[in-house]
Amino acid sequence: MEKVGIKDIAARANVSTATVSYVLNGTRNVRPKTKERVLKVIEELNYRPNDIAKSLKSNRTNTIGVIAEDVTVFNVPEIIDGINDYADRYDMHILLTNLRLQKRIGYNYSKMEDYRKYAQDAVSNLLSKQVEGIIYIGVHPRDLTGLVNTYNKPIVYTYCYANDAKSVQYNDEQASYDAVNYLVSKGHSRIGVISGLMDSIPSRLRFNGYYKALTEFQLPFDPQFIKVGDWGLDSGYRLAGELLSLADPPTAILVMNDLMAAGALRCASEQGVVVPRDLSIVGFDNREFSAYLSPSITTVELPLHDMGILAMKSLASMISGDGEVIDETPLCRLIERESVAAPRTAGK
Amino acid sequence: MEKVGIKDIAARANVSTATVSYVLNGTRNVRPKTKERVLKVIEELNYRPNDIAKSLKSNRTNTIGVIAEDVTVFNVPEIIDGINDYADRYDMHILLTNLRLQKRIGYNYSKMEDYRKYAQDAVSNLLSKQVEGIIYIGVHPRDLTGLVNTYNKPIVYTYCYANDAKSVQYNDEQASYDAVNYLVSKGHSRIGVISGLMDSIPSRLRFNGYYKALTEFQLPFDPQFIKVGDWGLDSGYRLAGELLSLADPPTAILVMNDLMAAGALRCASEQGVVVPRDLSIVGFDNREFSAYLSPSITTVELPLHDMGILAMKSLASMISGDGEVIDETPLCRLIERESVAAPRTAGK
DNA sequence: CTGTTAGCGCTTTCAC
DNA sequence: GTGAAAGCGCTAACAG
Numbered sequence: 001m002e003k004v005g006i007k008d009i010a011a012r013a014n015v016s017t018a019t020v021s022y023v024l025n026g027t028r029n030v031r032p033k034t035k036e037r038v039l040k041v042i043e044e045l046n047y048r049p050n051d052i053a054k055s056l057k058s059n060r061t062n063t064i065g066v067i068a069e070d071v072t073v074f075n076v077p078e079i080i081d082g083i084n085d086y087a088d089r090y091d092m093h094i095l096l097t098n099l100r101l102q103k104r105i106g107y108n109y110s111k112m113e114d115y116r117k118y119a120q121d122a123v124s125n126l127l128s129k130q131v132e133g134i135i136y137i138g139v140h141p142r143d144l145t146g147l148v149n150t151y152n153k154p155i156v157y158t159y160c161y162a163n164d165a166k167s168v169q170y171n172d173e174q175a176s177y178d179a180v181n182y183l184v185s186k187g188h189s190r191i192g193v194i195s196g197l198m199d200s201i202p203s204r205l206r207f208n209g210y211y212k213a214l215t216e217f218q219l220p221f222d223p224q225f226i227k228v229g230d231w232g233l234d235s236g237y238r239l240a241g242e243l244l245s246l247a248d249p250p251t252a253i254l255v256m257n258d259l260m261a262a263g264a265l266r267c268a269s270e271q272g273v274v275v276p277r278d279l280s281i282v283g284f285d286n287r288e289f290s291a292y293l294s295p296s297i298t299t300v301e302l303p304l305h306d307m308g309i310l311a312m313k314s315l316a317s318m319i320s321g322d323g324e325v326i327d328e329t330p331l332c333r334l335i336e337r338e339s340v341a342a343p344r345t346a347g348k
Numbered sequence: 349m350e351k352v353g354i355k356d357i358a359a360r361a362n363v364s365t366a367t368v369s370y371v372l373n374g375t376r377n378v379r380p381k382t383k384e385r386v387l388k389v390i391e392e393l394n395y396r397p398n399d400i401a402k403s404l405k406s407n408r409t410n411t412i413g414v415i416a417e418d419v420t421v422f423n424v425p426e427i428i429d430g431i432n433d434y435a436d437r438y439d440m441h442i443l444l445t446n447l448r449l450q451k452r453i454g455y456n457y458s459k460m461e462d463y464r465k466y467a468q469d470a471v472s473n474l475l476s477k478q479v480e481g482i483i484y485i486g487v488h489p490r491d492l493t494g495l496v497n498t499y500n501k502p503i504v505y506t507y508c509y510a511n512d513a514k515s516v517q518y519n520d521e522q523a524s525y526d527a528v529n530y531l532v533s534k535g536h537s538r539i540g541v542i543s544g545l546m547d548s549i550p551s552r553l554r555f556n557g558y559y560k561a562l563t564e565f566q567l568p569f570d571p572q573f574i575k576v577g578d579w580g581l582d583s584g585y586r587l588a589g590e591l592l593s594l595a596d597p598p599t600a601i602l603v604m605n606d607l608m609a610a611g612a613l614r615c616a617s618e619q620g621v622v623v624p625r626d627l628s629i630v631g632f633d634n635r636e637f638s639a640y641l642s643p644s645i646t647t648v649e650l651p652l653h654d655m656g657i658l659a660m661k662s663l664a665s666m667i668s669g670d671g672e673v674i675d676e677t678p679l680c681r682l683i684e685r686e687s688v689a690a691p692r693t694a695g696k
Numbered sequence: 697c698t699g700t701t702a703g704c705g706c707t708t709t710c711a712c
Numbered sequence: 713g714t715g716a717a718a719g720c721g722c723t724a725a726c727a728g
Contacts, residue, residue, distance in 0.1 A: 005721055016699040021723060028724095031697060046499070051476045052403050053721035056704045061400065063477075066444075071425045071432075074636070081420050084446040093477065096414075096444040098432040128399045129411075129441065151394070233640065262640050269642070288422070289637025292581065292610050294617070353705055364715040369707055376708095379713060401705035404720045 004045045013041040024049060055130065063093040064315060065126030065134040067119070069101040069160075073139045074287060075304055079159060082308020083135060090316060095131055097122040101139060116147055123148045133315045136160065141169065141201045154318035158311040159304075166318070168311040168326075172202050175300045175332035176209025176254065179282045182334055183252045184217050187342040188280060192225035192250035194239045194260050203228075206256050206284070225250050229260050236260025240267040244279070251343035252280035258287040261297050265339070276341035286335055295338035303330035352393045361389040372397060403478065411441040412663060413474030413482040415467070417449040417508075421487045422635060423652055427507060430656020431483060438664060443479055445470040449487060464495055471496045481663045484508065489517065489549045502666035506659040507652075514666070516659045516674075520550050523648045523680035524557025524602065527630045530682055531600045532565050535690040536628060540573035540598035542587045542608050551576075554604050554632070573598050577608050584611025592619060592627070599691035600628035606635040609645050613687070624689035634683055643686035651678035 006024075010017045015038060022028040023038045030038075041047075055061045066083060068076055080096075087094060099118055105111040126134055133153060138144065138160025145162040148155075154166075161167035183191055193210050196203040214221050224246055229235030236255060240263065243249055255261040261283030268275050275281055275295055283290055286301035307330060314326040354372075358365040363382060370376040371386045378386075389395075403409045414431060416424055428444075435442060447466055453459040474482055481501055486492065486508025493510040496503075502514075509515035531539055541558050544551040562569050572594055577583030584603060588611065591597055603609040609631030616623050623629055623643055631638055634649035655678060662674040 003721095006723095007721075017722080018700075018724080019698060022698090025723085029697070034697080048472065048499070049476055050404075050478060050721055052400055052409065052478045053704090054723075055400050056398075056404050056706090056721080057723050059704075063443075070429075071419075072429050077419045077425045080444075081418075081446060081448065081451075084419075084448060088448075093473070094444050095411075096428075096442050098429060100429065100432060100436075103429075124396065125441070128397055130398060130400045151396070259640075266642060287637075288635065289640045292607075292637045293641065294614060354707095355705075365706080366708075366715060366717095367713085370714090373707085377713070382713080398705055401720090402707075404705080404722090405707050407720075 004047050005050070006047075008045060009038065009041050009047055012045065013038045061093075061130045061132060062091060063095055063129070063131050064312075064319075065095045065097060065123075065129070065131040066137065067097045067099060067122050067126070067134060068137045069099050069139045070103070071096075071098045073102060075159065075285075075302065076137055076139070078304035079137050079308040079311075082305040082310075083312045084308075085305065086309045086312035086316070092312075092316070095126060095129055097126065120148050123150055127151065127153060132319045135311050135315055137311075141172075143201075154315055156311050156314045156318070158307050166314055168307050168314060169329055170303050170307060171329045171331050172205035173209040173212070175284075175302075175334075176206035177213045178209075178332070178334060179254055179300055180210055180213035181217075183254070183280060183282065183340065184213070184219070186252075186280065186340060188252040189217075189219050190222075190225070190248070190250045190252070190343075191219065192227070192243045192253045194227045194229050194236055194243075194253055194255045194264065196229060196231045196256045196260075198228055200231075202284075203256060206254075210254055229256075231257055231259060233259045233263040233266075236263025237267045238263070240264035241271070244268065244271060244273060250279075252282070252340070255281060255283050258283040258285045258290040258297055258299055261299070261339075262289065262293060265293060265295075265297070276339050278344060280340040280343070282334075282340060291337065298337045298340045299335050301333045301335050303332060306330040352395050353398070354395075356393060357386065357389050357395055360393065361386045409441075409478045409480060410439060411443055411477070411479050412660075412667075413443045413445060413471075413477070413479040414485065415445045415447060415470050415474070415482060416485045417447045417487045418451070419444075419446045421450060422633075423507065423650060424485055424487070426652035427485050427656040427659075430653040430658075431660045432656075433653065434657045434660035434664070440660070440664070443474060443477060445474065468496050471498055475499065475501060480667045483659050483663055485659075489520075491549075502663055504659050504663045504666070506655050514662055516655050516662060517677055518651050518655060519677045519679050520553035521557040521560070523632075523650075523682075524554035525561045526557075526680070526682060527602055527648055528558055528561035529565075531602070531628060531630065531688065532561070532567070534600075534628065534688060536600040537565075537567050538570075538573070538596070538598040538600070538691075539567065540575070540591045540601045542575045542577050542584055542591070542601055542603045542612065544577060544579045544604045544608075546576055548579075550632075551604060554602075558602055577604075579605055579607060581607045581611040581614075584608025585615045586611070588612035588615040589619070592616070592621060598627075600630070600688070602630050604632050606631040606633045606638040606645055606647055609647070609687075610637065610641060613641060613643075613645070624687050626692060628688040628691070630682075630688060639685065646685045646688045647683050649681045649683050651680060654678040 006017045006020045009020045023030050023035045134155040136157045157167035227239035283297045283299035286299045290297035290299050317324040354365050354368045357368045371383045482503040484505045505515035575587035631645045631647035634647045638645035638647050665672040
């Protein structure tokens with residue numbers, strides 16, 4: 001009873017293997033009577049097609065490779081979920097490679113050459129497995145041009161990019177602009193910013209959005225209001241302290257991630273500055289904890305699920321060669337929670 | 349230059365395809381000179397082996413299927429990471445199926461029949477793809493006996509189980525016992541518990557551990573100290589309130605997840621009960637936010653990575669048929685943070 | 697409407 | 713040390 005193949009079905013049903021194949025795939029009309037007989041035997045013998053053989057012949061695997069730099073990094077699972085969301089609808093399968101970047105080399109960029117090797121190996125393995133395309137999910141937005149060679153197989157990057165390939169990003173500048181806009185709508189005009197490291201693309205983009213909004217709403221631009229953190233909670237704590245100790249401190253702070261926002265919150269709390277009454281705070285990322293702090297943090301949620309969907313959609317169209325170009329840049333969404341209110345001394 | 353195969357290499361190097369195969373796999377000795385020539389041509393033509401063809405012939409895919417009920421559920425990515433950790437070392441590849449349970453049917457158990465269909469389809473697809481085994485990752489520990497039929501392919505369950513198959517679990521009872529032990533070592537004797545829903549296996553196991561520790565240390569067992577929550581933050585808040593309003597309230601509470609612990613924390617804070625001075629709290633899960641609350645929560649971390657490793661290890665040994673039986677039940681680890689201290693009125 | 701058959705790209709036995 | 717050739721389980725001409 002082991003390993004029943006199309007041939008066994010054919011023999012038992014007194015038809016040719018071709019006919020079995022036809023009823024299996026509906027590739028051609030088969031007399032109902034014959035079809036029924038074949039189906040019955042398939043049932044009896046509990047036959048399951050062998051996709052490997054099928055793939056060898058048809059040159060299609062319906063499988064794509066997904067390379068995740070690190071599946072345990074907070075934003076990554078939701079992107080994968082988006083990829084699945086789209087892939088499921090088209091019966092595409094996913095061969096997952098987890099580079100385990102964080103655990104293998106941490107943030108030690110001197111090991112970057114090792115890393116390139118891992119990445120290229122992953123691509124090569126996937127290619128050997130005949131994937132029809134690859135999606136590469138980074139751990140944060142940065143330029144990965146030249147990291148790997150896919151030998152003309154389509155690849156799309158997301159949550160990172162490469163200049164010589166398709167990538168799916170989200171609109172960071174707009175998100176920041178919208179956040180400031182929201183603060184302005186609440187009556188704020190003295191708006192500080194705690195940025196992430198300045199060599200980071202999101203930091204730059206978010207700063208652009210902040211600056212653009214300031215300009216557009218004709219708000220005062222005070223260099224003292226601009227603080228550069230390192231994404232860590234402690235830096236948010238420290239920089240919020242600096243902001244608060246200004247002679248004329250901001251009434252609101254745009255903080256470029258929830259971790260630093262949590263630090264800012266803690267600092268405010270310790271200084272007796274009550275959020276949001278005395279100070280409004282907006283974070284970024286919608287990290288899980290941002291909903292559980294007191295006050296909960298109003299924050300910008302990244303469109304991760306959509307990025308996954310779009311990455312898969314782009315890849316699918318590249319694979320099918322239908323020429324359709326997916327060119328959306330999904331928007332972030334502001335999650336209103338408790339850390340923002342009108343400034344105490346409203347108006348300007 | 350497209351699609352170079354073993355045949356092209358053979359022709360260009362003036363050898364047979366067999367020889368090419370031999371140098372590729374080191375299956376047989378080849379004269380160094382010949383070998384070198386073949387290797388050179390492989391390089392020149394930039395040949396990449398086709399694993400599909402290889403698999404068809406060899407009947408091995410080096411691929412296992414991983415079915416995750418939901419990759420976005422907080423504990424799941426780390427389990428996957430563990431699977432990768434082990435799989436990488438043995439050059440095993442992973443075909444990932446994400447059932448998207450949460451998003452598809454939520455907690456609507458009336459749709460359970462639909463769910464079984466999804467699960468069985470996932471298994472069938474994976475089987476067609478000729479995976480050598482399957483790892484099934486649940487979203488929480490529960491009995492899944494009879495959910496799917498793998499037609500004798502090995503399957504191992506983790507973060508859930510089935511009575512008729514191998515599963516990798518962690519030691520919940522011990523974790524709870526250890527947590528109480530820890531509280532006792534700090535001087536507590538009046539220890540309350542806020543449990544999760546009582547139809548949940550972890551709730552039962554953790555309660556067992558709690559009860560066992562109480563018994564063993566001859567601590568008072570007061571039914572009033574036992575509260576049953578629903579895993580949500582609000583229930584933790586409410587039940588901590590009930591505990592605190594007792595005539596003689598506990599000095600420490602074992603809370604069966606971090607979410608309810610966060611609720612308990614909030615309740616204490618609002619009542620002016622300062623944690624950990626007036627009340628110690630231990631949570632479960634080591635959720636991300638538990639480190640960022642003030643005070644941060646001392647909590648029990650689940651050995652998710654190990655579970656992934658062990659699941660993969662078990663599956664690998666089932667596949668190889670080496671008869672080795674992996675029978676470890678990894679332990680949880682208590683993460684000491686700020687929410688526990690000696691009781692104010694130390695001693696008994 | 698159905699059957700025969702030539703491969704898909706590789707591994708491996710058997711022969712030299 | 714090397715080559716010829718038989719398949720692995722399927723699909724899709726091509727021929728009836």
